[in-house]
Amino acid sequence: TPSLLWLRRDLRLSDHPALTAAVGAGAVIPVFVLDPETEALGAAPRWRLEQSLVSFEKTLKDKGSRLIVRRGAAAQVLRDLVEQTGARAVHWSRLYDPVSKARDTAVKSSLKEMGITAQSHPGHLLREPWTVETKTGGFYKVYTPYWKAMAQLDMDAPLPAPKSIPNPQNWPDSLKISDLGLGKDMRRGASVVAEFAIVGEQEAQGRLGAFLSHGITEYASARDRTDQGGTSGLSENLTYGEIGIRAVWHAALRAREEGKPGAETFLKELVWRDFAWHLIHHTPHITDESWRPEWQSFPWRDDNDDAERWRRGLTGEPMVDAGMRQMYITGTMHNRVRMLVASYLTKHLMTHWRVGQKWFEECLIDWDPASNAMGWQWAAGSGPDASPYFRIFNPETQAEKFDPKRTYRRRFIAGYGGSKEADALKLFEAVPRSWNMTPADPYPERMVDLKAGRERALDAYQKHKAA
Ligand code: FAD
Known part of the structure; x- marks a missing residue:
């Protein structure tokens, strides 16, 4: 009897304990389920997932195996597949964020009710x-x-990739990866x-x-x-x-x-x-609430027009704007600049870290629920082992140290210092049309005076601490 291998963030053959266990037990049916939890990901992570699935499907095919693709609540889809294939076991690699844990616990108990072995494995x-x-x-x-x-x-x-993946006698029906429409919200990007x-x-x-x-x-x-x-x-x-x-x-x-x-x-x-x-x-609350309870009541602003300019890379602060634009052009952002744009949003713009966290989730192809939440709370000062509240990154000093020749800023900001760099120009093909950004736009004036912004933030943080 076959086992189902339920794939999530483990689209590889080597160093894959769940796959190794499934292969050890006989025939394997690799399955990807587009469940509501995965569907809720941001546009860029979903698009990147699609790329990864397409690549992994080919890897499986080269091994003589297949990828079965389904859509629906994971517990139900896996139950259906168990019935359709006669599988006696389901294997998967564990995830540890609250959303995945809630889903996986429900899956486990639903499979156990059917008398099916539901086995989670390390590997992530x-x-x-x-x-x-x-x-x-x-x-x-x-x-x-x-x-x-x-x-x-x-x-x-690390475990070696299995030499072969035994096939079941019959393959269940499958959607095509493209049927899932994972890439549709990335549009032009x-x-x-x-x-x-x-x-x-x-x-x-x-x-x-x-x-x-x-x-x-x-x-x-x-x-x-x-x-x-x-x-x-x-x-x-x-x-x-x-x-x-x-x-x-x-x-x-x-x-x-x-x-x-x-x-x-x-x-x-x-x-x-x-x-x-x-x-x-x-501490699963790290994804939704300030990790240190005393910061829950800090008067960060909700989403606002300044934050919208931050999102569009139009703050007039070149190092910040270069980072935001790098994210639309490449799908990632340099770590140093992630820290800087996060400090700028939460401190200079006094905007809630969750606004930034959410935007990164929309735009990063390396989006990860754990690193993103930790990174944002570190920058805001609300997390464990966080940057202290009085550490407010100065974008100018950071630029002098980490982009001394303005190479990075010129690479990602068209018009900055007369830049016509090819990568910078790609921005205008990537961002939503509704932003009305064109290469002819002059680079904007600074939105916030750095010293005044710093003092405003320090003052608010100090008041909050004293209270
Ligand atoms: P390298 O420097 O080559 O490091 C190797 C690996 O180590 C990385 O691939 C990553 O897995 C890990 N790593 C490095 N730095 C960190 C770090 N600070 N935190 C956790 N892991 C790290 N990383 C993500 O993978 N996804 C995110 O959604 C994410 N959001 C972030 C948000 C903010 C506000 C900040 C400050 C950081 C965030 N990071 C995130 C961490 C870090 O910026 C990226 O992991 C790093 O830029 C990836 O580039 P790299 O693979 O070239 O890293």
Whole structure:
């Protein structure tokens, strides 16, 4: 009898414990379900998921297998498939955000009611969030001790891809991936972002290989330079599990053993990702509420016209606008600039971090519920181990340090310093027509005086703290 392999953010063959378990038990039916939870993702994440599914379907086909695609509530769809195929087991890789956990718990109990084995597996993280504990048996709220604990642990070695995937006698019906319409809300942006996205397992492995042979040496200093491609770019692949985190970890460990400078810093960044999932597992409110309850009542503004200018990359603050525009053109944003635009929105513009969190979810092809929530709360000062409230990034100083020759700003802002860079011009093909942006528009004046904005924020934060 076959097993169902329910795929979500694990679209790869290697380092895939759920797949390995399913193959070990016999025939495997790989299934993707477009459930309401996945349908609720933002436009760019959904589009990027479609790319990933198309690529993985081909990978499966090359192995002689298939991808069965269905739409509906996961519990019901999986029950139907169990009945249609006679499957006795369903395997999947665990996720740890509150939305996924609620769905997966319902799926588990519904399958168990039918007498079906419902087995979840690790694979999305280096360590399951409950296996990393403080000395007193609690979870970590601060990164540095978490990193120290992780650095002491042995991480499982990545599993090899199965040699073959046994087929069932009969395949159930399937929709086509294109029937799901996952890309439809990206509209104009899709063809622009597609030029930058690097999709699929093989490509992700190539990207890791290239980074290990070139980028990792300079990583410690280059990772903050917005004008250099100094980072791995792997987040878009990790978010859909096109590459296993344990494979990346062990490759970086080997680089450290070979004495490659930068490897240690890279390992630390990988641990930030696990830390985000550790936090979302133990404190699921991080996605919706200020993590520190005292910040729940902070008078951040709801969505507003200034925030709309921020979204459009029209604040007149070049480093901020370059970041926002990079996101529409490429689907990602440099980490240093993510911190900067988040600080600018929550502090200089005194706008709620949730407004920014939501917009990133709409626009990032590497959107991840855990890292995004943690990043926003870090910038706003409301999270665990957050940037202190008085740390207000100065976009000008940041630009001098991390984009000294204005390369990054010119690359993404047409008209800035006379820029006619090809990438900057792509913005006008990517953003909604209703924004009425054209290359002929003059670059706007600064919307907020940096000093006044900083003082206004400091004043509000100090008052709130005193109260
Ligand atoms: P590299 O520098 O090559 O790092 C390697 C990997 O380490 C990354 O792919 C990522 O998996 C992990 N990593 C690195 N930095 C962080 C970090 N600060 N937090 C968590 N993991 C990290 N990352 C996402 O993947 N999805 C998001 O939705 C997301 N939203 C963010 C929002 C804000 C406000 C901020 C400040 C950061 C956010 N990040 C998010 C974290 C970080 O910006 C990206 O992971 C990073 O820019 C990805 O580029 P890279 O793969 O080249 O990273």
